[in-house]
Amino acid sequence: MDFLRPAGWADALAAKAAHPDAVPLAGGTDLMVDLNFGRRRPDRVLDLGRIRELYAWETSADGVRLGASVPFRDFVGPLRAHLPGLARAAHTVGSPQIRNRGSVGGNLGTASPAGDAHPALLAAGARVEVASVRGTRLIPVEEFYTGPKRNALAADELIRAVHVDAARGPQEFAKVGPRNAMVIAVCAFALALHPHTRGVRTGIGSAAPTPVRARAAEEFLTGVLAEGGHWDNGRPVPPSAARRFGELAAAACAPLDDVRGTAAYRRHAVAVLARRTLDWTWTAHTARGARGNGREGGAPCA
Secondary structure, three states: OEEEOOOOHHHHHHHHHHOOOOEEEOOOOOHHHHHHOOOOOOOEEEEOOOOHHHHOEEEOOOEEEEEOOOEHHHHOOOOOOOOHHHHHHHHOOOOHHHHHHOEHHHHHHHOOOOOOHHHHHHHHOOEEEEEEOOEEEEEEHHHHEEEOOEEOOOOOOEEEEEEEEOOOOOEEEEEEOOOOOOOOOOEEEEEEEEOOOOEEEEEEEOOOOOOEOOHHHHHHHHHHHHHOOHHHHOOOOOHHHHHHHHHHHHHOOOOOOEOOEOHHHHHHHHHHHHHHHHHHHHHHHHHHHHHHHOOOOOOOOO
């Protein structure tokens, strides 16, 4: 096995162009497991650990640009206020040691349906910046996943950064597992409210061949909030609408039975998580409104 270790980004792109089969190595939290268990034996590994720009992030009024190797520990620390959904997801990623090494770019590169960052990225509307010696392009995150552990990268491309718009409303993430820490999700759900567009976005993990949005659920909830004037009056979402939102979220799933859970359980759990995250986000949204104009916030929506 050849071990390629470029010193800079241009060198990394040149190495990837010369050796398209080279497997990128960043935090190594997924790749090293596969190597140790003999599931992968690449001819070449491309170590990106010396490329400092991949560990950098920058904020602006519009949002955050995350280098591909920014570790999950930063999401629960300095980036928490900017990326609340990703911060929630990062809290559930492995142990502190894994959070020190694992990165959002690594999650995207592996493209596992169970990756914890994916639902939050979908709900936030992230874009993935990828590059090669041919140039750079931005891929909407929902177009990045092409199959189980497959992504939209060309053979000579590497993930350079992830762009996430500034959170203008509450964001939540929840997952189901047999315990509270160091566990692969049985299923996961993320919800982000976007008051500036009066819209919502969702993300589902570990309940379909790829991470997916529940688009019918989003459209339904957007309609309910608009028709009921909820953005203006702050009233809670009716329990019947919250239940229907959960049902539509579950209908977006295409799960399998496996050792971690049955397909039926995953659908049921996604419906429950959708209702809970709707409750949490809407309660947080109305609380913000109450602080802003002196009125009382709404009650939970079921």
